[in-house]
Each structure stands twice: as structure tokens, then as C-alpha cells.
Amino acid sequence: MHNKSVAELSRELESGKISSVELTRQFLDRLKQEDGKYNSFITITEEQALAEAKAADEMRAAGKATAWTGVPFAHKDIFCTNGVRTTCGSKMLENFVPPYDATVTARFRQAGAVCLGKTNMDEFAMGSSNESSYFGAVTNPWGLSSGQKRVPGGSSGGSAAAVAARLVPAATATDTGGSIRQPAALCGVTGLKPTYGRVSRYGMIAFASSLDQGGTIARSAEDNALMLNVMAGFDPKDSTSIDREVPDYTATLNEPLKGLKIGLPKEYFTDQLSPAMEEQVRNAVKEYEKLGATVKEVSLPNAKLAIAAYYVIAPAEASANLSRFDGVRYGYRCEDPKDLMDMYTRTRAEGFGAEVKRRILVGTYALSHGYYDAYYLKAQKVRRLIQQDFANAFKEVDVLMSPTSPSPAFIQGEKTNDPVTMYLEDIFTIAINLAGLPAMSVPAGFVDGLPVGLQIIGDYFAEARLLNAAHQFQQVTDWHQREPK
Amino acid sequence: MQWDIVIGLEIHVQLATKTKIFSGSSTAYGAEPNTQANAVDLAMPGTLPVPNENAFRYAVMFGLAVNAEIGRRSMFERKNYFYPDLPKGYQTTQLEQPIVGPGYVDVDLANGETKRVRIHHAHLEEDAGKSLHEDYHGMSGIDLNRAGTPLIEVVTEPDMNSAEEAVAFAKKLHSLVTSLGICDGDMSQGSMRFDVNISLKPKGSDQLGTRTETKNLNSFRFMEQAIAHEVERQMDILEDGGRIIQETRLYNGDRDESRSMRTKEEANDYRYFPCPDLLPVVIDDDFIEDARSRLPELPDARKARFKEQYGLNDYDAGLLSGDAKLAAFFEEAAAHGKDAKLAANWIQGEFSARLKAEDKSVAESPITGAQLGDLVVRIADNTVSSAGAKKVFEALWTGENDNVDAIIDAKGLKQVSDTGALEAMVDEVLAGMPDQVAQYQNEEDPKKRKKMLGGFMGPLMKASKGQGNPKLFNEILVKKLGG
Numbered sequence: 001m002h003n004k005s006v007a008e009l010s011r012e013l014e015s016g017k018i019s020s021v022e023l024t025r026q027f028l029d030r031l032k033q034e035d036g037k038y039n040s041f042i043t044i045t046e047e048q049a050l051a052e053a054k055a056a057d058e059m060r061a062a063g064k065a066t067a068w069t070g071v072p073f074a075h076k077d078i079f080c081t082n083g084v085r086t087t088c089g090s091k092m093l094e095n096f097v098p099p100y101d102a103t104v105t106a107r108f109r110q111a112g113a114v115c116l117g118k119t120n121m122d123e124f125a126m127g128s129s130n131e132s133s134y135f136g137a138v139t140n141p142w143g144l145s146s147g148q149k150r151v152p153g154g155s156s157g158g159s160a161a162a163v164a165a166r167l168v169p170a171a172t173a174t175d176t177g178g179s180i181r182q183p184a185a186l187c188g189v190t191g192l193k194p195t196y197g198r199v200s201r202y203g204m205i206a207f208a209s210s211l212d213q214g215g216t217i218a219r220s221a222e223d224n225a226l227m228l229n230v231m232a233g234f235d236p237k238d239s240t241s242i243d244r245e246v247p248d249y250t251a252t253l254n255e256p257l258k259g260l261k262i263g264l265p266k267e268y269f270t271d272q273l274s275p276a277m278e279e280q281v282r283n284a285v286k287e288y289e290k291l292g293a294t295v296k297e298v299s300l301p302n303a304k305l306a307i308a309a310y311y312v313i314a315p316a317e318a319s320a321n322l323s324r325f326d327g328v329r330y331g332y333r334c335e336d337p338k339d340l341m342d343m344y345t346r347t348r349a350e351g352f353g354a355e356v357k358r359r360i361l362v363g364t365y366a367l368s369h370g371y372y373d374a375y376y377l378k379a380q381k382v383r384r385l386i387q388q389d390f391a392n393a394f395k396e397v398d399v400l401m402s403p404t405s406p407s408p409a410f411i412q413g414e415k416t417n418d419p420v421t422m423y424l425e426d427i428f429t430i431a432i433n434l435a436g437l438p439a440m441s442v443p444a445g446f447v448d449g450l451p452v453g454l455q456i457i458g459d460y461f462a463e464a465r466l467l468n469a470a471h472q473f474q475q476v477t478d479w480h481q482r483e484p485k
Numbered sequence: 486m487q488w489d490i491v492i493g494l495e496i497h498v499q500l501a502t503k504t505k506i507f508s509g510s511s512t513a514y515g516a517e518p519n520t521q522a523n524a525v526d527l528a529m530p531g532t533l534p535v536p537n538e539n540a541f542r543y544a545v546m547f548g549l550a551v552n553a554e555i556g557r558r559s560m561f562e563r564k565n566y567f568y569p570d571l572p573k574g575y576q577t578t579q580l581e582q583p584i585v586g587p588g589y590v591d592v593d594l595a596n597g598e599t600k601r602v603r604i605h606h607a608h609l610e611e612d613a614g615k616s617l618h619e620d621y622h623g624m625s626g627i628d629l630n631r632a633g634t635p636l637i638e639v640v641t642e643p644d645m646n647s648a649e650e651a652v653a654f655a656k657k658l659h660s661l662v663t664s665l666g667i668c669d670g671d672m673s674q675g676s677m678r679f680d681v682n683i684s685l686k687p688k689g690s691d692q693l694g695t696r697t698e699t700k701n702l703n704s705f706r707f708m709e710q711a712i713a714h715e716v717e718r719q720m721d722i723l724e725d726g727g728r729i730i731q732e733t734r735l736y737n738g739d740r741d742e743s744r745s746m747r748t749k750e751e752a753n754d755y756r757y758f759p760c761p762d763l764l765p766v767v768i769d770d771d772f773i774e775d776a777r778s779r780l781p782e783l784p785d786a787r788k789a790r791f792k793e794q795y796g797l798n799d800y801d802a803g804l805l806s807g808d809a810k811l812a813a814f815f816e817e818a819a820a821h822g823k824d825a826k827l828a829a830n831w832i833q834g835e836f837s838a839r840l841k842a843e844d845k846s847v848a849e850s851p852i853t854g855a856q857l858g859d860l861v862v863r864i865a866d867n868t869v870s871s872a873g874a875k876k877v878f879e880a881l882w883t884g885e886n887d888n889v890d891a892i893i894d895a896k897g898l899k900q901v902s903d904t905g906a907l908e909a910m911v912d913e914v915l916a917g918m919p920d921q922v923a924q925y926q927n928e929e930d931p932k933k934r935k936k937m938l939g940g941f942m943g944p945l946m947k948a949s950k951g952q953g954n955p956k957l958f959n960e961i962l963v964k965k966l967g968g
Binding site: 204324340364 | 524530533757
């Protein structure tokens with residue numbers, strides 16, 4: 001059962017061959033047995049999962065089942081879950097149990113899905129390797145057989161690793177600068193970051209509010225579509241969510257790709273990319289040509305400024321978003337504070353990890369009096385130029401394709417002491433968040449036995465087209481079905 | 486040396502919306518601590534603000550009432566600082582694109598002049614919670630019921646030149662927002678709080694001096710005292726050749742003392758930046774016209790109407806039209822009492838004195854305008870004397886009885902106005918006081934004679950058991966005693 005997709009499990013449940021309680025028990029047993037190798041979960045919610053499975057079986061018996069009723073999955077530990085601790089990978093929230101559901105959580109609950117637990121992540125979603133989690137690094141299932149512990153990517157590394165290791169068929173994720181796509185690429189699974197505003201951010205713990213977007217990780221494009229069907233939609237609790245009709249994302253998966261116009265941004269095929277990686281990506285593009293697509297080179301002239309602009313805007317927003325973690329109302333508070341200032345400084349010094357503190361400092365600096373114009377305002381101007389670059393590109397083509405990451409999964413510890421090298425992991429993904437566009441990462445081959453991801457970028461609200469393109473590719477390739485040994 | 490005083494105000498006005506500016510919690514005052522704070526108000530992780538349309542409507546109504554331009558694109562910024570009663574670690578406020586742009590308010594001064602005070606802008610923001618420092622054994626308590634209450638912060642130009650002008654402006658603003666119904670105006674509960682910026686400059690100079698800001702004054706009296714105190718403090722420093730330090734000061738009204746809270750150098754760097762959780766709010770023509778259609782009669786129009794409709798003089802009309810609740814009370818009394826001038830006198834006399842003595846607002850008055858109107862009818866038709874009327878008022882106030890005529894009957898306050906009966910009493914009293922009668926008739930100074938008349942009133946009121954109409958007694962006396 002653990003190798004089956006969400007769509008397949010849904011059919012198994014519908015046929016009555018297995019109950020959700022039985023299925024959930026199988027997944028839980030496997031999860032408890034296997035996850036020691038990956039550390040992909042922070043919290044396993046066995047009791048709640050079995051209760052949800054029981055309720056799902058009753059829901060099905062009552063004829064009220066959805067595609068998700070009784071299907072096990074997991075939430076990234078950034079989505080608040082009513083009554084279940086939500087840590088965001090931080091000591092600060094080690095014992096935080098929210099009294100409310102995120103809108104994403106509530107929607108899966110309503111659909112009758114069975115949440116097995118909360119997946120590991122970089123602390124406050126800040127990282128590209130899942131090494132900044134207070135709950136320990138996550139190990140990529142790929143490469144383990146050769147005795148090397150590689151990173152799964154980040155920040156949704158727990159979700160990507162859990163899906164790759166067949167611990168769950170699908171897991172929610174979030175993407176601020178590449179946090180869905182890069183781990184999906186490094187773990188050989190399929191991930192989608194929707195258009196900014198497509199999925200509610202309510203109850204999704206904020207890192208950088210103007211960039212954060214909830215999304216999906218599963219093995220197939222079809223399962224991503226099933227997830228997005230649940231997650232997408234306007235939410236009156238999120239003023240930045242967009243009131244726009246949500247299509248059935250599975251309905252257009254089988255549209256032919258004949259005439260699809262693909263653009264290859266030349267700035268994304270430079271010497272930062274190893275020839276082996278580039279070859280895999282170009283092979284994938286050739287598959288699309290075989291499916292009837294046309295390919296041309298396009299230019300995103302300001303793409304090179306994306307990392308710099310991002311590392312001003314994201315930390316600036318984070319510096320304010322993380323001010324609420326002050327030890328006053330919830331979360332970690334230092335022992336025996338001697339006065340208010342002592343409580344603030346020690347609570348935050350002890351509660352946050354190094355990368356989080358680094359970004360709070362960078363963001364605070366960028367917003368400071370006398371620096372605001374030079375950093376924050378300038379970065380916002382760059383952001384508009386980048387948006388314009390994409391708008392120009394989409395006048396010529398339907399989708400853009402590029403590598404998702406510059407290299408495959410690297411060995412744990414390799415980049416931890418060099419933040420700038422680590423930040424370059426997101427060089428192909430970050431501009432998309434600055435523009436607010438949707439993008440996917442789709443398994444597209446291997447280099448040295450490690451997965452390579454193809455990034456497909458669409459225009460605003462083109463999720464259905466991206467899923468269609470990914471699904472068609474997965475009909476003629478089997479990269480997404482390869483299982484790590 | 487002669488000095489010019491320059492004063493500008495910043496006023497925080499709590500908007501009387503039912504729910505908070507960015508959450509659905511109630512804004513009602515006085516609930517148990519933290520019972521009106523939901524996940525958003527507590528800044529729980531992942532929660533997001535959703536703007537309250539009514540707060541925008543009230544702000545636009547205010548803007549229209551002060552003749553201001555309405556900001557068509559309203560942005561919110563985050564103002565970052567740490568404080569235990571500021572749950573998010575930043576206040577959501579407006580900096581670059583406030584909802585109310587430049588406007589003005591005309592203020593009538595006691596000397597009969599009208600002063601125009603320009604409004605620089607007014608912006609929407611959220612209130613913080615409260616830190617409670619008593620009763621926690623050396624620790625502080627945090628009450629977040631107030632956190633997220635909508636405020637408009639009104640910022641004036643430095644157009645006021647005395648404490649009197651500043652207070653007159655403050656009262657006018659209070660009158661405006663209560664008339665608009667966008668603020669309950671209850672200053673003791675912090676519904677309006679004033680920060681006063683003060684500087685001095687040599688008389689006639691066009692160079693502004695260094696200013697100080699005195700924060701959080703929550704009564705007109707404290708505001709007046711604080712300004713007088715600060716002007717004197719600055720004057721002493723300047724006349725001794727010293728320099729004013731730009732700083733924020735706190736005034737203690739009970740002790741008439743102030744102290745420095747922080748200097749400019751110690752001021753926070755608030756690191757303002759646009760709030761990414763809130764999109765810019767576009768205020769369109771329809772929204773503005775809708776707000777305009779909701780504007781009630783404003784104090785200036787009401788004052789003019791009171792003069793016209795009730796024949797009040799400028800002073801009375803000004804006093805009664807300022808406070809919306811007092812104006813309504815007056816109109817109810819005038820409608821029932823038929824004699825608007827007499828109703829006005831009673832409201833400004835007995836009624837206001839009693840409210841003040843018991844520290845009550847008009848809304849808390851135990852008597853209604855209709856009851857006072859009924860009493861005015863009985864005064865005007867001579868049923869009760871003014872002394873008797875005070876007894877009726879007392880009975881109404883204490884709730885002894887709520888019907889004016891019933892009180893008059895029960896207390897025997899009805900005046901005897903039967904001329905024959907009164908004449909008989911006068912004859913009897915005068916017959917018993919022959920010396921005083923002779924004395925009166927021998928006196929030539931009309932002023933002294935008038936005074937001597939009073940000597941007969943006591944025995945007359947005694948003879949009539951207090952029920953004789955004093956006005957009639959007076960007329961009869963004059964007639965009988967011969968001019």
C-alpha cells in the first residue's frame with residue numbers, strides 16, 4: 001500500500017478493499033519503523049490519526065466521502081493544528097499547542113483526510129537544507145545506500161523526504177524562496193508552489209508574508225492536483241488571499257501539450273549549473289518537444305538580482321513577523337528573568353537558532369533609519385523589475401522551464417558554515433516568489449544516482465496548466481516513480 | 486522677555502465600532518481582563534489581520550467633518566517596538582498614505598473670536614493593550630482586551646497659542662466625534678487621549694523653538710494644567726539662558742509635576758515598513774458619498790439652529806450644542822417644557838451642577854429631558870416656585886418618584902396664586918408688623934426700600950406654609966405699602 005498514490009488509495013478505499021483505519025494503521029506502523037533513518041517527522045499523531053480514520057470510515061459509510069476521505073497524509077509543522085503541537089521547527093514553539101486550525105488544516109479535515117503527523121522543517125522555514133531545525137536535521141532517502149547522509153533540501157525537507165521514503169503519499173509544504181520546489185527536486189518528488197494568494201496563509205506561521213505560499217508535495221502531478229483541489233480558494237481570514245474561482249485541477253491533466261510554447265530563460269542555464277545537471281534538464285525539455293511543444297530561449301535580465309533583493313525583503317518581513325515570539329503570551333520563556341529586558345533578550349537568544357537570528361539581524365538592519373531607502377526600497381524596486389521580466393516572457397511563451405536547483409542533494413554539513421553558498425541553492429527558485437508566480441518541480445532524471453528536478457514556471461493562476469504539463473511528462477517518463485533504496 | 490506659545494496636538498480617538506479593527510473581538514469596555522482577546526489579538530502564530538470596514542467608514546466621516554481630503558489609497562505600515570502589551574511586537578498604523586489628509590476645524594473662543602486650527606492628517610491604527618502594575622506582587626499583568634481597538638490619531642498643525650485655545654480646540658474635537666457618533670467621548674475610560682507639543686519663541690519671531698511632547702492627557706483639566714506647567718517650565722529655562730531639550734514628558738495631574746520620559750536620542754527607531762498582510766485599501770467615490778450621507782447634524786450647524794429655533798443667545802446656544810447628548814437632552818426638555826430659555830437655564834444650572842457634583846455624564850443622568858421639560862412647564866405656569874422646583878428636581882434625581890405633578894402634590898409644593906387669599910395673608914402680616922411698615926414708608930431710597938420688602942417675605946411664606954406665590958406676594962406688598 002505504501003507505494004500507492006493518493007488517487008490509488010482513494011480508489012482502494014472506495015472499493016471497500018481496505019478501511020481507512022486499516023490503511024492508517026499500516027502507514028503508522030511503517031512510519032514509526034522507518035522514520036528513525038530520516039527524522040522527517042517532528043510529531044506523530046497516532047491517536048488522532050486513528051480517530052480521524054474511524055470518522056473517515058463513517059463518513060464513507062454515510063455516502064459523504066470525498067477523494068481524500070480516509071487517505072493518510074502529513075502537514076508541514078508550519079500549519080497550525082488545533083490541539084496538536086505546532087513547532088515550526090523551533091525551540092521557541094517546542095510546546096506550543098494552537099487552539100485553532102490553519103485554513104489549510106481545516107480544509108483537509110473537512111475533506112476527511114487523515115493526518116499522521118507534522119513533518120520536520122528548517123526553523124521558521126529559514127533554510128535550504130533542513131539542517132536548521134531544532135528537532136534535528138532530516139536525511140534524504142536518496143544516497144543513504146551509499147552510506148552518505150545527504151540533505152533533503154529545505155525548508156520543506158521533512159515533507160519531501162517523507163513522501164520520497166513512502167512514509168506518506170502526500171504532504172503539505174510552504175515555499176517562500178524555493179522551500180517546496182528545491183526539496184522536491186532533491187528528494188525526487190513532485191512539488192507545486194501556487195500563485196501568491198491562491199492558498200490561504202491563515203494559521204500558516206509567517207516567515208515573509210509577501211512571499212510565503214502554501215503548496216503541495218506528492219509523488220505525481222495528479223496527486224498534487226488532488227491536494228490543490230482541497231487547499232486552493234479564497235479565505236476571508238486572509239486579506240491577501242484572492243477571490244477567484246477554483247477549477248478542478250484534475251480535470252485538465254490529460255489535455256494534449258501540442259502547441260505548448262516553452263521558454264528557456266538563458267540566465268538559468270549558465271555555468272552555475274553543472275553540465276550533468278544541464279543535460280538532464282535539456283533531455284526533459286526534449287521529451288516535451290516530442291509531446292508537441294515548441295521551445296525558445298527567453299531572457300529574464302534582472303533575474304541575477306533576485307537573491308540580493310530576496311535577502312533584504314524576506315529578512316525585513318521576518319524581523320517583524322518574529323517579534324511576537326517574546327516570551328510574554330505563549331511559547332518559550334527563559335528561566336527566572338530578572339526584568340523585562342532580560343526576559344526579552346534571553347528568551348529570544350535561547351529560543352531562536354543561529355539562522356533565524358541571522359535573518360532577524362539582517363532584516364532589522366535593512367529597515368533601520370538611514371538604511372531603509374538603500375536596502376528595502378531598492379529591493380522593492382528590483383522586485384517590480386523582476387515581475388516585469390516575467391510579464392514580458394509570458395507575452396512570448398506559455399511556461400518557462402529551468403533546473404530547480406543548481407546541484408543535486410549535497411552532504412549534510414557541507415554548506416552550514418557558509419550561508420551565502422547555502423543561499424545560492426535557491427538561485428533558480430527565488431525570483432518566482434518575488435513575482436508571486438506559480439511553479440512546480442518535477443523529477444527529471446538523475447546525476448550520480450541523485451534526483452534532478454525540472455522547474456516549470458507559469459503565469460498567474462496557471463496552476464492547472466502546470467499540473468497538466470507535469471502530468472503529461474509523467475505519462476512518458478518514470479522518474480517520479482523511482483524509489484530510493 | 487515676551488514669549489509666543491506654540492501648541493500642536495495629537496489626539497487618539499477610539500472609534501466606537503462594535504468589533505476591533507483587525508479582528509472580530511468585541512471592543513466593549515470593562516470586561517474581565519483578556520476575555521475580549523481572540524487568537525488574532527493575542528498575535529498567535531499564523532493569525533492574520535482582516536480590516537473592519539466600519540473603522541474606515543468612521544474615519545472617512547471624521548475626515549468629511551473636518552473639511553479634509555480623503556486619502557483614496559490607504560496603506561498600513563508596521564511600527565516596530567517591543568512592549569508586553571503590544572502582542573505582535575509592532576503596531577499596525579498608517580504613515581505614508583493616511584486615510585484623512587489636510588483639513589481644518591473652526592473653534593469659537595471665549596473672547597468671541599473664531600480660531601481656525603488646521604489638521605495635518607488623521608490616520609487609522611490599532612490600540613495596544615494595558616499593562617497593570619498593581620496587585621501582582623511585584624509582577625505586571627497584561628490585559629489585551631483593548632489591543633486592536635480602532636483609533637484615529639488626529640495630528641494638528643502647531644496653530645494654537647495658549648492653553649485656552651488648545652482646550653477649546655480639544656473640546657470642539659470632542660464635540661465633533663461624539664456628534665458624529667464615531668467615539669463615545671468617555672475620557673475617563675481613555676476614549677480620547679491627548680498628546681501636547683509645546684514650544685516657545687520670542688514674541689513675533691517666525692523661528693519655531695525646540696518642542697517637547699507631553700503624552701497621554703485624558704482630561705481637559707489636566708491638559709490645561711499640563712500646558713500651563715510646561716510653558717512655565719520652558720520659560721524658566723529660556724529666561725535663565727538655558728536650552729530646551731527635545732523630549733517626551735509625562736505629566737502627573739494629581740501632583741502638578743512632570744518628568745522626562747525619553748529624549749530624542751533615546752527615541753526608538755520604529756523601522757516602519759508597509760504591512761505585507763494588508764493590501765492597500767481603495768476608498769472610492771461611492772464609499773465617500775455613503776459616509777457623507779451618514780453625517781448627522783454637526784455642532785456648528787446645531788448651534789446656529791438653536792439660536793434660530795429656540796431663540797437662544799450665542800453663549801447658551803454654544804454651550805448646549807457642543808455635546809451631542811446634552812443637545813439631545815435640551816431638545817427633549819424644550820419640546821416638553823415649551824419654554825426653551827427656561828429649559829436652557831435649568832440645564833446649565835441645576836442639572837449641570839448636579840452631574841458635575843456626582844461626576845456623571847449626560848447619558849448617566851437619572852432624569853430625562855422629558856421630565857425636566859414637565860418641570861419647566863410647572864415653573865412657567867406658576868404651579869411651583871423656583872424653590873419648590875428644586876425640591877421636585879431632587880425627588881426626580883433620587884428616583885423617589887418619576888412624575889413631576891405627583892411630586893408636587895405629594896410634597897404640597899403647589900403655590901397659592903389666589904389673589905384674594907394672598908391679600909388676606911398680606912393684610913394680617915402687615916398688621917402684625919407696624920414698626921417695619923412705618924420704617925418702610927419713611928424710607929426714600931428705592932434700593933433700600935426694595936431690600937426692606939424682603940423682610941416681609943419670610944413671615945408671609947411662613948403664614949402661607951411656604952405655598953404662597955412669591956411673585957404675587959411681592960406685587961401685593963408693593964401695592965399695599967404704597968410704591
